[in-house]
Amino acid sequence: MKKLINLILLIFLLVSCQEGLAPIEKAIIKGKITFVGALPPDSLIKDLRVVAFNNYPPRDIVSEVLTGNAIFTESLLPIKNQECNYFIEIDKFPSTIAYLVVARQYGTLFEWDVVGIYSNDTVNYVPEKIVLSKPATINIDFVVDFNKKLPQPF
Numbered sequence: 001m002k003k004l005i006n007l008i009l010l011i012f013l014l015v016s017c018q019e020g021l022a023p024i025e026k027a028i029i030k031g032k033i034t035f036v037g038a039l040p041p042d043s044l045i046k047d048l049r050v051v052a053f054n055n056y057p058p059r060d061i062v063s064e065v066l067t068g069n070a071i072f073t074e075s076l077l078p079i080k081n082q083e084c085n086y087f088i089e090i091d092k093f094p095s096t097i098a099y100l101v102v103a104r105q106y107g108t109l110f111e112w113d114v115v116g117i118y119s120n121d122t123v124n125y126v127p128e129k130i131v132l133s134k135p136a137t138i139n140i141d142f143v144v145d146f147n148k149k150l151p152q153p154f
Helices: 002-017 062-065
Strands: 027-036 047-053 071-072 083-088 094-095 099-106 112-117 131-132 137-139 142-145
Touching: 027 047, 047 083, 062 071, 071 083, 112 142
Parallel strands: 027 137, 027 142
Antiparallel strands: 027 083, 047 071, 047 099, 094 131, 099 112
């Protein structure tokens, strides 16, 4: 009887797992942010994150995050030695990142601006798309100048 119960439990576990114990494969976007020029006072950098939006232009940060159309890093503060590293993990494939930015919170919870854009266009800053069809590691570095006004999507 005990062998029968063990066999039933084993079959149940094997059927119910269905790759549940397999590692989750993720894509990683990572890199370094280098800050040029003088940093604003701490009172004007309340938070700093890299955000990957599926939509461009994004409707707004809050709705994009709530609907799962934006993935963001943990806070990148404090900034040390005029640079910091970041990484974002993405586990849905295929996935397209239409807008990858460095975003700064400068005021209340809803006061953010874009201070870095992944773009090869240094005039109009048209964002570069990142298409992820499978797990991979992509290195993207940013140079952020807080004195340079970038186009804002909102």
